Amino acid sequence: MLKRLLGNSDRAPERERMVTEQIQRRGVKDPRVLRAMRAIPRHAFIPGNLQSEAYEDHPVSIGEGQTISQPYIVAYMTELLEVKPGHSILEIGTGCGYQTAVLAILGAEVYTIEIIASLQQTARQTLHALGFENIDFYCGDGSSGWPQKRTFDRIIVTAAPPTIPQELVNQLAESGKMVIPVGEMQQDLTVMRRSNGRLSEEKVLPVRFVPITH
Secondary structure: HHHHHHHHOEEEHHHHHHHHHHHHOOOOOOOOHHHHHHHHHHHHHHOOHHHHOOOOOOOOOOOOOOEOOOOHHHHHHHHHHHHOOEEEEEEEOOOHHHHHHHHHHHHHEEEEEEOHHHHHHHHHHHHHHOOOOOOOEEEHHHHHHHOOOOOOEEEEOOOEEEOOOOHHHOOOEEEEEEEEEEEOOOOEEEEEEEOOOOEEEEEEEEOOOOOOOO
């Protein structure tokens, strides 16, 4: 998968500039994350009339009042997750599917939830067209977690709840990690860890995400 996408030269110079100027210069160092960001055609996940903005340093509208996060935030959150091949990852907020692709290309099994059916359908089509197969989709309220109530090695949330939903905490496995924006008017990107049965939280960055939808 990654080898095939790396062979895609469509707008590759723009992706290279994105990684060098927006991501590496801000301190993201994980070579696997940087390679994934170079490989995935971000413009394929953005509506046609806005594809010229795909590699710029800001969020872009994807319709339905939702956005694709700026490239740096996608890379930074992915680096914080410390994704390993074989990890099971719960993603809350599929959106256009770009963050989903970044997680999947790192070798994880991704379970992604989107409440807006039209966005989920478009994301599913885009990801399928790019050849991704290690993704499970669900349309519903992400704050309630995956409906089968299993646990996950990693959880990533791409819309902000006012507080961390207890249902997501319950689905975080031992030695697991969750990256989530938390807050209303003021939001903090928060890392939650479960270790030896105990939970810890760390606020790492002020952010601005769309509010989570119920």
